[in-house]
Amino acid sequence: MIGKYTKKDVKVLKKETLHKRYFETNLYHLQHRTFDGGWTPEFTREVFERGHAAAVLLYDPDRTEFVLLEQFRFPAMETSNTPWMIEVVAGIIDEGETAQDVCQREAVEEAGIEITKLVEAPSFLVSPGGTTERLQTFIGRVDATDAGGIHGLAEETEDIKVHVVSESTAKKWLNEGIIDNATALILLQWFFLNRDNIIEQLTGA
DSSP: OTTOOOGGGEEEEEEEEEEESSSEEEEEEEEEBOTTSOBOOOEEEEEEEOOOEEEEEEEETTTTEEEEEEEEOGGGGGTSSOSEEEEOEEEEOOTTOOHHHHHHHHHHHHHSOOOSEEEEEEEEESOTTTBOOEEEEEEEEOOOTTOOSEEOOGGGTOOEEEEEEEHHHHHHHHHHTSOOSHHHHHHHHHHHHSHHHHHHHHHOO
């Protein structure tokens, strides 16, 4: 039976803060129910607490084009051919903000473009084996006519290049592995699985 156990079947016995700056790492001592109805012995898990985030795939239904970003990501150095990633607009949800607020703010900051309509897409845990972060995603309607250029906040050392990409090019980039970050992969694949319904929602009254 799926969903048999809930949060009440977990005992958090102790929490220790290991690191706290912009992000936080905590060590938890815990137990949880086992599938045979018992309890595990006490064990520990280190958890990376970076907050929750929102991401939006920018799409122009009139031109059938995406607005995607390219920017440097240092942690990609170890395993990628290039640390310049093709991404979607995204940002951390600050206290008092909604996920929709973040999409609107970050679209202007990162892409220099305004979203006129948002369609909700999947919400998912980024990497539940190590972090609490949940990402709420959207498809955002934009006018890609004048999209382009270099954007980002200087105080955050952002240097973000905007690309206007056709649907066929986006599929090609997916198939060739040019797009290899999880959020962009998930949102583009979800878009293509649900394309007609998404466009109807974006263009409807």
